[in-house]
Amino acid sequence: MYKILEKEVLAPKITKFKVLAPNVAAKAQPGHFLIVRVDEQAERIPLTIADYDRQEGSVTIIVQEVGYSSEEICKLEAGDSFLDLVGPLGEHIETENYKKVVCVAGGLGAAPLYPKAKSLSEEGTEVITILGARTKELIILEEDFAELSQQLYISTDDGSKGHQGFVTDVLKEVLEENDDIDLVITIGPMIMMKFVSGLTKEYGVNTMVSLNSLMVDGTGMCGGCRVTVGGETKFACVDGPAFDGHLVDFDEQLRRQQFYSDHEKLAHGHEIG
Ligand code: FES
Numbered sequence: 001m002y003k004i005l006e007k008e009v010l011a012p013k014i015t016k017f018k019v020l021a022p023n024v025a026a027k028a029q030p031g032h033f034l035i036v037r038v039d040e041q042a043e044r045i046p047l048t049i050a051d052y053d054r055q056e057g058s059v060t061i062i063v064q065e066v067g068y069s070s071e072e073i074c075k076l077e078a079g080d081s082f083l084d085l086v087g088p089l090g091e092h093i094e095t096e097n098y099k100k101v102v103c104v105a106g107g108l109g110a111a112p113l114y115p116k117a118k119s120l121s122e123e124g125t126e127v128i129t130i131l132g133a134r135t136k137e138l139i140i141l142e143e144d145f146a147e148l149s150q151q152l153y154i155s156t157d158d159g160s161k162g163h164q165g166f167v168t169d170v171l172k173e174v175l176e177e178n179d180d181i182d183l184v185i186t187i188g189p190m191i192m193m194k195f196v197s198g199l200t201k202e203y204g205v206n207t208m209v210s211l212n213s214l215m216v217d218g219t220g221m222c223g224g225c226r227v228t229v230g231g232e233t234k235f236a237c238v239d240g241p242a243f244d245g246h247l248v249d250f251d252e253q254l255r256r257q258q259f260y261s262d263h264e265k266l267a268h269g270h271e272i273g
Helices: 022-027 066-076 107-122 141-146 167-177 190-205 249-269
Strands: 002-011 014-020 032-037 044-055 058-064 084-089 098-107 125-132 151-156 181-185 205-212 226-229 232-235 242-244
Touching: 014 066, 022 044, 022 058, 022 084, 022 226, 032 058, 044 066, 044 107, 058 066, 058 107, 098 107, 098 167, 098 190, 107 141, 107 205, 125 167, 141 151, 151 167, 151 205, 167 190, 167 226, 167 249, 181 190, 190 205, 190 249, 226 242, 226 249
Parallel strands: 098 125, 098 181, 125 151, 181 205
Antiparallel strands: 002 014, 014 058, 032 044, 032 084, 044 058, 205 242, 226 232
């Protein structure tokens, strides 16, 4: 059993948990993820490690209520436990040898992006961060990013904070003003990562995305998380979740997400439309 040490609601339907898991914390690195299960009946949910503390033996996960299973997780309180917490899984990313990196997050994508930005900053990299969300209430980890970023931009769809519009508008300005960017890392909704990758391709800037594909076993056996990258089939759970954004077939991923979202609606008793 993996005990919840702290619970904090960061935004409507977005909750942060700090969980006691010393074996996972000892090996966790930026880019790794976990699979959690609340109880014997529950679905296995993949969640990126948003932070870890090796001394305390804890890992931090951030959960957005997007379906039945994530709603069940968010009902847990400090002192409750997860039945299973498997990890760290996936390939970690290297954060050495970069001079200037732009981190672009959409909504909950700020959570998996944070350990990467933190590690880059600790390596002496100049970090420019762009946090985007539909509205200001859904911007998370702003203070954490502010601490490690040389520049921090906020973008909201409704203009309630920062730039009104899309993160790509801000990124375009940043790319125009800086011709020495080594890498853009972007994590968020699939459609956002598609447009960020399209923009950076125009500017010839390497881009890393992290795919939140549906995962079942997390071991490369079930095929649930398959993705086409550079014309080859890869599995987000073992080959990723980080991939070269210029090579990912985003349209295929968007079609698959639609398929699963229809099933989720059925599970909730809603009509598909
Ligand atoms: Fe099953 Fe990746 S989750 S192959």
